Every structure is written in structure tokens, then in C-alpha cells.
Amino acid sequence: MEKHREEAPVGYRWLYTTKIRLKNGTILYAKDFGKKAFCFLVADR
Numbered sequence: 001m002e003k004h005r006e007e008a009p010v011g012y013r014w015l016y017t018t019k020i021r022l023k024n025g026t027i028l029y030a031k032d033f034g035k036k037a038f039c040f041l042v043a044d045r
Contacts, residue, residue, distance in 0.1 A: 008041060015040045 008014050016037040020028045030037050 005039070011044055012041050013044055015042045 005014060016039055018030050018037050020038055022028065028038075
């Protein structure tokens, strides 16, 4: 999805999602921002 993404640190991984729900209930779609997906670094379980 991404051209080049650095490796995730040990204990973390990259999470890709096409939409984000904010605390106020608003949903943001990646396509509205010219992207295919949003990318987040999250801790592994």
C-alpha cells in the first residue's frame, strides 16, 4: 500500500485502515484526504 515504510520497532506493528472514527462520532475516510489508507504504529499484544 505504501511505497516504502520503515520497519516497525520490536513489539510494534503497522496498522492500515481506510477509515477513522473520532471521539465525537465523526468518521474520516482516507479517500477524502487523497490517500488509500491511514497508517498507525501500534503495540503488539
